[in-house]
Amino acid sequence: MGGSKLIFSGKLSKFLFVFAIFFAFLAPVSHGFAQQNIIAEQRPIIDSLKKQTADLSGQMAKASTSDEELADLRLQMEGVTKKLLGVGLAFRPRLTEINARLEQLGPAPAQGQPAEPAIVTDERNRLTGEKAQINAMIGETEDSSVTVNQMIERIGEMRRELFTRTLSQRVDINYSLGSQVVGAAGYETQKLGRRISSWWRFVLSFKLKPFLAAAFFALAAALVLHFGARRFLGDLFLRDPTVEAPSYLSRLSAAFWSTLIPSAAVGVFLGTTYFFLDYFNVLRTDIAKMLSSLFSVIVIVYFIHRLAKAVLCSDMPNWRLVHIAPKPARVLTYLITTTALINGLDYFLNTVNQVLASPLSLTVAKSLLATVLVGLLIIAIAWVKPLEQEETGAVRPWPKALRVFLICLGLFPIVAALLGYIGLARFASQQIVVNGAFLVTMYLGFLTARAITAEQAFGSTSVGRAMQQRFGMDETSLDQLGLVAGILTNFVVLLIGVPLILLQLGFQWSELQTWFLRLMTGFQVGNFSISFTSIFTGLLLFVIGYFITRWFQNWLDGSVMARGRVDSGVRNSIRTVVGYLGLALAALVGISAAGINLSNLALVAGGLSLGIGFGLQNVVSNFVSGLILLVERPIKVGDWVEAGGVAGIVKKISVRATEVETFQRQSIIVPNSSLINDNVANWTHRNKLGRADIPIGAAYGSDPRKVHALLLDIGRSHPQVLKNPEPFVAFKGFGDSSLDFELRVFLSDISSIVLVENELRFLIVEKFAEEGIEIPFPQRDINLRVEQIEAIADAIAARKSQPKVGTGSGKGKVTAGAAKAGIAGIKI
Amino acid sequence: MNRYAIAFLLVAIGAGPAFAASAVNNDSEPRTLVVTEGSTKSDLVLSPGETVDFCPAGCFVTFPNGDRQALTGSETIEITGGQATIN
Numbered sequence: 001m002g003g004s005k006l007i008f009s010g011k012l013s014k015f016l017f018v019f020a021i022f023f024a025f026l027a028p029v030s031h032g033f034a035q036q037n038i039i040a041e042q043r044p045i046i047d048s049l050k051k052q053t054a055d056l057s058g059q060m061a062k063a064s065t066s067d068e069e070l071a072d073l074r075l076q077m078e079g080v081t082k083k084l085l086g087v088g089l090a091f092r093p094r095l096t097e098i099n100a101r102l103e104q105l106g107p108a109p110a111q112g113q114p115a116e117p118a119i120v121t122d123e124r125n126r127l128t129g130e131k132a133q134i135n136a137m138i139g140e141t142e143d144s145s146v147t148v149n150q151m152i153e154r155i156g157e158m159r160r161e162l163f164t165r166t167l168s169q170r171v172d173i174n175y176s177l178g179s180q181v182v183g184a185a186g187y188e189t190q191k192l193g194r195r196i197s198s199w200w201r202f203v204l205s206f207k208l209k210p211f212l213a214a215a216f217f218a219l220a221a222a223l224v225l226h227f228g229a230r231r232f233l234g235d236l237f238l239r240d241p242t243v244e245a246p247s248y249l250s251r252l253s254a255a256f257w258s259t260l261i262p263s264a265a266v267g268v269f270l271g272t273t274y275f276f277l278d279y280f281n282v283l284r285t286d287i288a289k290m291l292s293s294l295f296s297v298i299v300i301v302y303f304i305h306r307l308a309k310a311v312l313c314s315d316m317p318n319w320r321l322v323h324i325a326p327k328p329a330r331v332l333t334y335l336i337t338t339t340a341l342i343n344g345l346d347y348f349l350n351t352v353n354q355v356l357a358s359p360l361s362l363t364v365a366k367s368l369l370a371t372v373l374v375g376l377l378i379i380a381i382a383w384v385k386p387l388e389q390e391e392t393g394a395v396r397p398w399p400k401a402l403r404v405f406l407i408c409l410g411l412f413p414i415v416a417a418l419l420g421y422i423g424l425a426r427f428a429s430q431q432i433v434v435n436g437a438f439l440v441t442m443y444l445g446f447l448t449a450r451a452i453t454a455e456q457a458f459g460s461t462s463v464g465r466a467m468q469q470r471f472g473m474d475e476t477s478l479d480q481l482g483l484v485a486g487i488l489t490n491f492v493v494l495l496i497g498v499p500l501i502l503l504q505l506g507f508q509w510s511e512l513q514t515w516f517l518r519l520m521t522g523f524q525v526g527n528f529s530i531s532f533t534s535i536f537t538g539l540l541l542f543v544i545g546y547f548i549t550r551w552f553q554n555w556l557d558g559s560v561m562a563r564g565r566v567d568s569g570v571r572n573s574i575r576t577v578v579g580y581l582g583l584a585l586a587a588l589v590g591i592s593a594a595g596i597n598l599s600n601l602a603l604v605a606g607g608l609s610l611g612i613g614f615g616l617q618n619v620v621s622n623f624v625s626g627l628i629l630l631v632e633r634p635i636k637v638g639d640w641v642e643a644g645g646v647a648g649i650v651k652k653i654s655v656r657a658t659e660v661e662t663f664q665r666q667s668i669i670v671p672n673s674s675l676i677n678d679n680v681a682n683w684t685h686r687n688k689l690g691r692a693d694i695p696i697g698a699a700y701g702s703d704p705r706k707v708h709a710l711l712l713d714i715g716r717s718h719p720q721v722l723k724n725p726e727p728f729v730a731f732k733g734f735g736d737s738s739l740d741f742e743l744r745v746f747l748s749d750i751s752s753i754v755l756v757e758n759e760l761r762f763l764i765v766e767k768f769a770e771e772g773i774e775i776p777f778p779q780r781d782i783n784l785r786v787e788q789i790e791a792i793a794d795a796i797a798a799r800k801s802q803p804k805v806g807t808g809s810g811k812g813k814v815t816a817g818a819a820k821a822g823i824a825g826i827k828i
Numbered sequence: 829m830n831r832y833a834i835a836f837l838l839v840a841i842g843a844g845p846a847f848a849a850s851a852v853n854n855d856s857e858p859r860t861l862v863v864t865e866g867s868t869k870s871d872l873v874l875s876p877g878e879t880v881d882f883c884p885a886g887c888f889v890t891f892p893n894g895d896r897q898a899l900t901g902s903e904t905i906e907i908t909g910g911q912a913t914i915n
Contacts, residue, residue, distance in 0.1 A: 085886045088898020092914070095897065099911070131895070138896040142864050142888040149867035517884055 038094045039133055042087055046140060049087070052080055053148055060151060060158075067162055071508070074155045077148050078510055084145045091134050098127050098134075163506070166423035171364050173420050181365040188358045195356070199287050210280035218273040225265040233261055239319045249451045251319050255310035256444060263303040270295040286355045293351035297344035304340040304437045308333045311440065321444070325395050328386035335384070339377045343433045346370035346426070364422055371413040371425040378410030378432070431505075438501050445493030453486030531595060538594025545586020553578050572637050572653065573630040580655070618673070622656040625672035629653055635675065635682055640751060642681040644674045683750050689722075690750025692757050696764055697738030699774035704731060704739055707773060711743045714763045720756050721745040737779040848881040851905040851912075859907050862890040874907065 056077055063069035105124050109116055203211050239254050246254075274295055277283050283291065313320035314329035324332065346367060353363050382403050385395040397403060409432060417425035468478060499512050520533050553575050561571045605612075630653065635641050639650045641660065648662035657669045683690055698707045708729050715727030725746045732740040743764075747756055768775060784792075853859050853874035861872040865887040874880055883889070884901050891897070893910040904915045 082886075085888075085898050085900070088888060088896075089900065092897060095895070096914070099895075099913075135894065135896045138888065138898065141898070142896065145888065146864060146867050146869070153867055514885060 038091060039130070039137065042090055042137065045083075045087055046137060046144070049080060049084055050140075050144055053144055053151075056080065056148075057151060060155060064158055065162065067159055067506075070155050070159050070162070074152055074508065077152050077155070081145055081148050081152075084141050084148070088138050088141050091138060095131065095134060098131050102127055102131075159506070167427055168421070169423050170420045171422050173364070173368065173418075177361055178365075181361050184359055184362045185365075188353070188356055188362060191356050192352060195286065199284050202284070203282055207280070207282050211277075211282045214273070214276035214280045214282055217276045218269070221272040222269050225269055229261055229265050233257070239313075239316055241316055241318075244318065246319060248454075249448070251321055252444065252448045252451055254319060255313075255321055256448065259303070259306045259310045259441070262306055263299065266302050267299045270299060289355055290348075290351055293348050297348045300434065300437075301337070301340045301344045304433070305333075305337045307437060307440060308336040311444070321447070323388050324386040325388040328384050328395060331384055332381065332386060335377055335381050339374055339381075340433055340437075342370055342373050342377070343429055347430070367422045367426050368417045371417040371422075371429045374429040374433070375410045375412070375414035375417075379407055382406035382410065434504055435501060438497060438504070442493050442497040445497070446490060449486040449489035449493065452489060453483050534593065534595040538590040538592075538596070541593045542586050542590030545589055546583065549579060549582025549586060552582060570633075570636075573633065576653075576655075577627075577630060618671070619656065621673045622671050625676040626653065626655045626657075628676055629658070629672055634680055634685070639685065640683040642683075644670050644678060646670065688749045688751065689746065690753060691744055691746050692753050692760070694743040694745075694757055694760055694764070695732070696741050696743065697735055697775060698741060698768075699738055699776040700779075702739065702773045704741075706771070707739070707741060710767055710771060710773070711741055711764070714760060714767055715743050715745045717763070718745070718756060718760060720747055720749075720752060722748055738776045848884040849899050849901050849903045849905065850879055850881045851907065852879040853877060854906055854908045855910070859892045859910065861892070864888040864890075 056073060060070075060073055063073060102124065105120055105127075108121070108124065239258075274292060277291070278288065311321050312324055312329040312333050314326045314333055317326045317329075320329065349366055350363070352358075353366070382398065385397045387396045387398065388394075389396065398406070413425040413429045413432075416422075416428060467473060467481065473481070502512055503509065520531070556578060557571055557575050561574065629635065635643075635650050635653070635658070637650050637653060641647070641650055643660075646660055646662065646668045648660040648666075648668065650658060651661045651667065652659040653672075655672075657671050658675060660668045660670055662668060696711065698704070708731060711729040712727060715721055715729065716723075721727055722745075727743065727745040730742045730744065732742050734740070743760065745756070745760070747753060765775075851861065851872075851874060853876055856876045858873055858875050861874065863870055863872050863882060865883060865885075872880060872882060883899050886898075886900050889897050889899055889905075891910070891912045892907070893912075895912060897912070897914065899905075899914075906913050906915070
């Protein structure tokens with residue numbers, strides 16, 4: 001059973017293989033055919049794009065008063081430019097083919113050269129002709145592209161003009177028209193009602209099923225979002241009322257999620273509703289416009305409401321983010337939501353006015369009312385006394401500067417509106433509300449970043465705990481990671497917040513993209529071109545090079561040299577040299593990748609070289625000495641050396657200095673130059689063999705040959721003394737006080753010299769004592785004259801005649817005789 | 829931990845910058861490219877051996893021998909004997 005299956009699959013795969021090869025051969029052939037006709041193919045495309053360009057140009061002239069239409073036209077034009085570029089690109093394979101073939105054919109023969117076959121000339125002419133055609137067509141495309149781009153720039157100018165005009169336009173407000181406006185309002189409301197009801201009837205009679213389907217899907221989406229969010233994400237933002245003092249980070253996180261998730265849910269719900277209604281073609285254009293503006297208003301107002309609630313948290317003061325007392329917090333929340341609501345209503349009603357083509361006076365009156373209300377509400381916010389004293393709970397007003405700022409902010413739209421600059425007032429109030437919300441959110445993001453970088457904070461978050469479990473990291477590295485996370489959060493907040501604000505201000509997404517790309521990839525500042533991406537790449541390459549060097553060092557040391565049983569000193573040298581080389585290489589690669597032009601630095605370096613040269617003299621000398629040490633190795637790690645007046649074991653040879661540890665365990669850092677320039681005594685340079693010399697003096701009167709034999713015995717008797725070279729006793733000379741001998745023994749391990757010398761000296765003392773050989777103190781011959789002898793005798797007699805006073809307490813009695821003899825005092 | 833860090837670094841490098849087209853002049857005399865970017869035509873002069881990054885967002889180029897090409901910003905161009913080869 002298995003066997004037959006195998007055979008079957010084998011046959012099948014063979015068949016497929018042949019099939020695939022057949023297709024592979026077929027494809028380039030058909031491709032080639034397509035290539036031949038590329039000119040014919042692209043011609044109509046170019047023509048249609050040109051026509052499109054002309055159309056757009058015409059539309060542009062007509063749409064000079066509508067910002068929306070201009071933005072839409074711009075998007076279309078950007079599409080056209082992309083297509084034009086695509087057309088240019090489509091010619092590339094054919095051009096490459098033609099160029100390759102022309103190269104194969106070679107250049108045309110010069111005047112005096114033999115003629116080439118006609119076929120070749122024909123083909124060359126044909127190909128050159130085709131290439132010229134293609135170049136001409138690309139030229140056309142290029143010109144069209146230039147035209148369209150110029151139109152795009154013109155649109156930008158027009159929009160800016162429109163914007164300034166809107167802001168600076170002054171409407172003459174005639175208050176006597178008040179009653180007229182009220183009447184117009186009533187009329188417009190009726191009109192709106194009629195429109196909606198006509199649409200509704202239309203839907204009921206013709207599009208009931210699609211509408212129900214859309215409503216069903218929308219409801220399903222709503223239910224999914226509501227329960228899904230509650231269930232899966234609920235614990236992210238549910239606040240526990242029992243917790244007394246939640247950490248700042250958890251408060252922030254709760255605030256963030258409790259703002260984002262419900263707003264996103266509402267946004268998604270409304271978006272899907274609109275999408276399904278649109279998909280099922282239930283909407284009429286005017287209804288669609290009004291509905292979309294209504295939905296966006298709802299989302300924004302809801303977002304602001306949730307934001308205010310999250311930050312102020314009037315019902316759960318333990319979880320609030322700023323020190324605002326609960327009662328004022330409730331008032332503030334209400335005020336902020338109302339401001340957003342009025343602004344949103346103004347925006348929505350503006351769309352309605354547009355759709356219904358309402359009279360200008362109504363629009364003006366509505367905007368006037370809305371902006372004045374918004375201004376009043378902002379002033380009301382300034383009047384609230386929200387700040388709470390920590391201890392007493394008493395409430396204080398905002399800090400003076402903030403109050404003044406808020407009052408000015410509130411007065412601005414009011415004054416502008418009352419003076420007639422309705423456009424300006426509307427713009428101001430809209431920007432205050434929306435940008436205010438964005439800025440507050442970004443501020444929360446920055447606070448989060450700051451809280452993450454606080455000590456110990458990262459470790460207590462769920463991400464931090466997960467990383468600790470997974471990677472087993474300790475506190476300090478978690479803290480460092482927290483720092484990195486904080487910086488990343490700041491970046492992300494900026495990256496998301498700034499484009500949103502700019503988009504909202506009216507910039508186009510493609511503009512932002514180009515700016516960002518240009519910022520990242522390089523811009524000129526004077527003579528320098530700074531490019532963040534290349535600097536970042538350079539840094540990254542350097543870090544990678546560093547890690548590779550470390551890894552290579554370890555591998556070389558651990559695998560290659562350990563196996564080869566290379567001497568540890570050699571290993572250390574090779575490891576260090578490889579490290580330096582690798583680091584230098586990584587630095588070079590990094591710097592060249594960062595695009596830093598080293599030739600600019602050369603001038604500066606040339607000027608500084610004099611001072612650097614003098615200052616770094618010693619350091620460079622030490623460095624070079626270090627390299628020579630590594631190569632020549634007069635000393636290696638572990639040697640017992642005496643250099644520069646210090647003796648000890650070499651612990652580490654670095655680039656500038658060598659660390660020598662004395663036997664008192666004191667580390668002496670010896671500059672390398674003194675190891676190279678002066679004499680270095682190395683006990684263990686070639687091997688651990690060394691000679692111990694013990695000078696000993698025997699008193700005059702001892703038998704020198706006996707002493708000699710004795711010392712030789714002692715030397716030979718010690719187990720650690722080598723038999724080859726033999727111990728040797730030298731009769732050094734006739735000293736002032738003694739016969740000087742020296743016992744010289746060779747040891748296999750010179751580091752045990754102190755122990756061996758100790759033991760030998762013990763043996764010498766014992767043996768000399770046994771044999772009765774005296775080791776003399778420094779000797780002096782004293783010549784006494786008769787008078788001095790008599791003085792001594794007198795002193796002794798005097799002492800004998802006196803009772804015993806105590807031992808050793810004899811003071812020097814200067815007897816007459818002693819004085820005559822010139823002796824200061826005799827102690828007996 | 830280090831493994832992940834290294835892997836991340838490698839990915840970051842690999843995803844790396846092909847942000848602009850680059851042209852290198854392999855001739856021994858300066859060559860001029862006429863670059864149409866957006867709505868402006870400009871001359872880009874390459875001295876012998878020089879490599880220049882240009883055209884991050886698509887452009888049309890006219891080479892010294894009269895050939896025209898459209899670029900998207902991720903190509904490498906070599907100029908030899910006035911002729912250009914695009915990779």
